[in-house]
Amino acid sequence: VTAAAPAPLVGVDLGGTLVRAAVATGEASHAEPVRHPTPHAAPPDAVLDAIAAAVREATGAAAPAGVAIGIPGPLDPVAGVVHAAPNLHGWSELPVQRLLEQRLDCPVAIENDAHLAGFAEWVAGAGRGSRDMIFVTVSTGVGGGLVLDGELFSGFAGTAGELGHTIYQPDGPPCGQGHRGCLEGTASGTAIARRARELLAAGEASSLAGLPADKLDARAVADAAADGDALAISLYAEAGRALGLAIGGFVNMLSPEAVVVGGGLINAGELLFAPLRRALPEIAFAAPLARCRVVAAALGTDAGLVGAVAWAVRRFRARAGAPAPG
């Protein structure tokens, strides 16, 4: 980076384990990312310092034109305040935007990490070219993001897109927030593992029966299902059907051009997607369903960082002192 080069735009993906920071090289592409461990048990200042250090390392000390950060928790992107980040210590109503702008001396935008993963799929992944897109991410929990009329949609409080916390069955299993009956309580990796434990405890036959309790997760169930285990297959069928019924309702509600399903559970492929697709027409009207593609995400675990980079470009390209990269 020389003095004549445009100021770098930086995307940061803040996870519970790693901080990743990368300089944009295009609308949704980036240089090799810097990775730092997240000091998740330390006070917020330590995490903010780690983010600032990762950004400085990524830019090679050039002053950035703008930084966008994906954060795992509900937040207000306009006020720049994180309401909560369950995997980080002491992050409660934290004014992250201001605290990082002080450290980095450049404009900072914060966004929910699932929103940015969805934005990445819209700019450069499976939702590319669509006008209205719903992103559903299914891993430990169920999250999401919305692109409506070609814009990332965050709603009035900035927290929109929490698709896992819509009603699926009243008095059903609790979600990760302790609410009973959310979609997440039935269709997440946590839910699959819990249901497997319940059924094994009830004496159901399965190749999973021999597994130590701490190995019995959604991935182990997916492996068993791929090997033909009937119980494991039925658990993915149940989660897929729940996702399909919920997504069918979202199609009725928003009539998107695309629904992109991402997160670790999609590695199960058709074990999840076949029952999901079968359930869609049980609830979705023919007209909006016919004009909507329901597809697997394309960017995998890169989506968070790609989304942060793309959001930095979208928000701050005018400040970078150069035409849009890429």
Add this chain to the structure above:
Amino acid sequence: VTAAAPAPLVGVDLGGTLVRAAVATGEASHAEPVRHPTPHAAPPDAVLDAIAAAVREATGAAAPAGVAIGIPGPLDPVAGVVHAAPNLHGWSELPVQRLLEQRLDCPVAIENDAHLAGFAEWVAGAGRGSRDMIFVTVSTGVGGGLVLDGELFSGFAGTAGELGHTIYQPDGPPCGQGHRGCLEGTASGTAIARRARELLAAGEASSLAGLPADKLDARAVADAAADGDALAISLYAEAGRALGLAIGGFVNMLSPEAVVVGGGLINAGELLFAPLRRALPEIAFAAPLARCRVVAAALGTDAGLVGAVAWAVRRFRARAGAPAPG
């Protein structure tokens, strides 16, 4: 109306019983409406002729600058095609916009009637001043409309806002479209009446037991509940709770500034709203719920016509040859 007056903007509310047409006198106000019976059993041409006649009568033969029409069924407002209108004979993939533009010789906009009722509440009713608003209408069925970022949101196929056809309980009672488990299957007037019949047939004690079958509707249940009938109260409590859990999920999904609940069932007042409000925090996150008001609609049965008028003004005011009225 003289030749010097600006050309009138006309809103039309097409119902299964009545066609109402009125000339705009302001952004969301109108002159005394013309009412014609809807020839609902006749072929589409007869209904379209009745609409055109009502418009002409409303304008006193002045050529309108534009006409907006609310139609009870799923439709594509961009293509101008009605997919279906269950209460009208032969309305299937009908190019209503073109057929009416031929009759009226002016631009016509078609929209779903619940969308327009929601738009009316946003312009002039309980959602006034909000940026993002969800309208839920609860009567025979459950419908809705969305205003997002200050615009009526219709989605890619034009059919967005079908909030009654989101999943509420898998394998639950069927909705009016025969889908099992929709919100409408639990929280509509039809659902309340069906549940009352089931419980009475099972021998539950209630003042409703003496009622002839054809009088046992949601209004009769509301009357009994107002008189203290425990079964009737519990039926409204169940519907209110279902609406609250569903709306709580919508708040998580879209983080609106307002949720406006309209339709005939809101005449039950606190019998419906108290359990509805109690259910909200069971599923909605604190941050978006704190910034969202959940309130009863203000415009009653006028909302459809007011919305059509307001939509005519919004869409066609520039063609009216005068500054925006009002």
